[in-house]
Amino acid sequence: MKPVTLKQIAETLGISITTVSKALKDYPDVSKKTKALVLDLAETLNYRPNTFAVNLRTKESKTIGIIIPEIVHHFFSSVIKGIVGQAEKKGYLVIILQSNESQEMEKKQINLLLDKRVDGILISLANSTVDFSHINSVIERNIPLVMFDKIAKIVNCSKVIIDDRKAAYTATKHLIDTGCKRIAHFRGPLLPQNSIDRFLGYKKALEDHGINYDPSLVYICENLSYEEGQFFARKLISEHQDVDGLFTNPDLVAIGAISVFNELAIKVPDQISVVGFSNWFMSSAITPSLTTINQPGYKIGKTAFKQLFKELKSKKKEKYYPPKIIKLETELIKRNSTKDLPK
Amino acid sequence: MKPVTLKQIAETLGISITTVSKALKDYPDVSKKTKALVLDLAETLNYRPNTFAVNLRTKESKTIGIIIPEIVHHFFSSVIKGIVGQAEKKGYLVIILQSNESQEMEKKQINLLLDKRVDGILISLANSTVDFSHINSVIERNIPLVMFDKIAKIVNCSKVIIDDRKAAYTATKHLIDTGCKRIAHFRGPLLPQNSIDRFLGYKKALEDHGINYDPSLVYICENLSYEEGQFFARKLISEHQDVDGLFTNPDLVAIGAISVFNELAIKVPDQISVVGFSNWFMSSAITPSLTTINQPGYKIGKTAFKQLFKELKSKKKEKYYPPKIIKLETELIKRNSTKDLPK
DNA sequence: CTGAAAGCGCTTACAG
DNA sequence: CTGAAAGCGCTTACAG
Structure with a gap:
């Protein structure tokens, strides 16, 4: 029929x-x-x-697109959930695309979304993205775009982020406050802004508290995986017998590291205190439970859509919406992988 | 411009x-x-x-919709990834919607997708779905629809599943083969077909091997959570001192249970052997590593889209495509939470 | 090989 | 309060 x-x-x-x-x-x-x-x-x-006819007349698709580096990832799937839920409430459907951390894929996908004439785009950049012409072309066409989590400082659009530097500072300071003197950092890749900022927060906390920054205590995890956490934990132990604190990005790396410490009968937190980043749901479950920074993925997604929605409305009224940077709160969640604060 | x-x-x-x-x-x-x-x-x-004009003329959107119970879930996000990747290759974009395990949401979302005039729909049912009129209305409109993972036997459409009964049988048989006599089962909710089938596979394996089925050894996990795994592990231990095997659905529940066994110094697998279901990526990481059934989420997603694509093509040629049920292979992954097979 | 025309199904400025 | 008409940007059967 x-x-x-x-x-x-x-x-x-x-x-x-x-x-x-x-x-x-x-x-x-x-x-x-x-x-x-x-x-x-x-x-x-x-x-x-008939939506097709309505779209053609109104020049609106009531659809937005989202591009993320990797779908199978607890943080990103939480963000997606936040976006999809909020969008549905406002009558928008969400198209999802995965860049696979590749700049080239990302460019192709931006074009797919543009061709599809989505009303707006939400994006978290691939690690390999260094050229932003595709992003800028979206902005030039006056299509609302909001970046989240993995952003580029240089691009002039709204962004939903956390204060990575501050959060990492807090994490590192907690290690210092609980008595650690030789604090290692397992960081993410060199390019993404968030792994840079987390590293800088770590460094600043050391410097502010009279601890020398020692580059040999910093290890780079390219994939942010459990296995890398294990690998660098072994490396750390063999290279630095005196290490007493570890701040990792993100939790999964910490959990890998702790598994090695457990295996080597290195006591956490007595011999090495560990702080993660993200507050993954398994972090409270492992032994010892992991002290970490809560990174609110669901809220980031929700907020990013809300911001995009405001810009969508402004555009309809032909008003200019100046780019806005929204920093969401993070908090240190104290668990058993770090010592208690001295009284 | x-x-x-x-x-x-x-x-x-x-x-x-x-x-x-x-x-x-x-x-x-x-x-x-x-x-x-x-x-x-x-x-x-x-x-x-202009896609809007093309859509209107061709009556095709080159978009498909997917409805799943929960996005933030390793298995489902793997499925999504499989679908999205394959769809992109074939020139289709994917709209994602989350039913939150609610039949009502599911019905609404089916209507959203129908209004959007997606070319096809992929769905994994909510636990609470007992009425299938919304699904049947999709089929009546001759819009290709493929179910995966959580399906309804009664609905006449293509399905991509695993042989849950056989997989659970294999898991349980492995416990029997390695010497377990009193085998408990932490099952999922009563309604979903897959948790029914896994339970039936467990029961059949016991019966085929001369072990009496004891209903008091079966516990129902409503949320399939880590915490439920812990809760029922304590309950199991207090109610059945003689239990020596445990088959759980899924891995996360097993991991919760193992954490309790570790805490109570109950040796796994010496005192209790444990087999999970799904092969979650953390299952190889915990101690002891978890024997489990590999459930290929990514492949399920990929296969489901491929099937949908075939039906999309048939429809274009105005050919009838008879519903097909595709059962994907699973395998037992032997790790350290079960004993070795006797020689 | 080229093009005028109809039509997909809607929305909206305009006339009455 | 109602409706004829234009138009959104395409595709395609048909005529020449």
Whole structure:
């Protein structure tokens, strides 16, 4: 059975398509009687407007796109959930694309979304992205775009982030406050802004508290994996017998490291205190439970959509919406992988 | 700047819109010369067809929808990744929606997708779904639909699943083969087909090997959570001192249970052997590493899209595609939470 | 090989 | 309060 159209309703009732359309949209210049008639028939016939035609007329798709580096990842899937849920509330559907940490894929996908004429785009950059022409072309076309988590400082658009530097500072300071003197850092790759900022927060905390920054205590985890946590934990132990604190990015790396410490009978936190980053749901479950920084993925997604929605509305009213940077709060979650604060 | 249209290209070259359209689509009845001219100008002007107009004409959206109970879940996000990746290859974009295990949400979302006029739908049912009128209405409209993982036997459409019963049988048999006599089962909720089938596989394995089925050894985990694994592990130990094997659905529950066994100094596998279900990436990381059934999420997603794509193609050719049930292979992954097989 | 015309199904400025 | 008409940007059957 073919979908019902305005034309059919009009013909059945012996009125014009125009009036049917107006009645359904509750225009004030249609008589109550006609409106009731139309609404009634539309109901019985289960009329649903043809989105394709509506899109073509209104030039709106009521769809947004999201590009993330990796879907199978607790943090990103939380963000997606936040976005999808909020978008649905506001009548938007969400198309999802995965860049696989590749700049080239990211560029292709931006074009796919542009071709699809999505109303707006949400993006978390790939690690390998160093050229931003594709992002800028979105902005030039005046299509609302909001970056989250993995952003580029240089691009002029709204961003939803956490204060990575401050959060890392807090994490490192907690290690210092609980007595650690030789604090290692397992950091993320060199390019992404968030792993840079977390590293800088770590460094600043050391310097502010009279501890010399020692580059040999910093290890780079390319994949932020459990296995890398294990690998660098072994390396750390063999290279630095005097290490007594470890701050990792993110939790998964910490959990890998702790598994090695457990295996080598190195006591956590007595011999080495460990702080992670992200507050992954398993972090409270392992032994010892992991002290970490809570990074609110779901809220980041929700906030990013809300920001995009504001820009979508502004655009409709042909108003300019100046880019806004929203920093969400993080907090240190104290668990058993760090010592208690001295009284 | 406004997007370029066929009309502009036609006017610039002084030819008709028809010819431009045909040239771009490489119709055979356009001269090489004209084609070259059009292609060239389209290239320089960066012409992109207006999807809204194309959709309206072709009645195709080149978009599919996917509805899953929960996005933040390792298995489901793997499935999503499989779907999204495969769809992109075939020129389809994917809209994602989360039912939150609610039948009502699921019905609403089916309508959203239908209104959006997606070309096809992929769905994994909510636990609470007992009425299938919304699913059947999709099928009646002749919109290709493929179910995966959480399916309804009663609905007549293609399905991508694993042989849950066989997999659970294999898991349980492994416990029996390695010497377990009193085998408990932490199962999922009562409604979903997969948790029913896994339970039935467990029961069948006991019966086939001369072990009495004891209902008091079966515990129901409503949320399939780590915490439930812990809770029921304590309950199990207090209610059944003689238990020597445990088969859980899924891994996360097993990991919760093992954490309790570790805490109570109950030796795994010496005192209790444990087998999980799903092969979550952390299962090889915990101590002892978890014997489990590998459930190929990524492949399920990929296969589900491929099946949908076949049906999409058939529909275009106005051919009927009979529903097909695809069962993907699973395998037992032997790790350290179960004993070795006797020689 | 080229193009005029119809039509996909809607929305809305305009006339009456 | 109602409706004829234009138009969104394409595709394609048909005529020449």
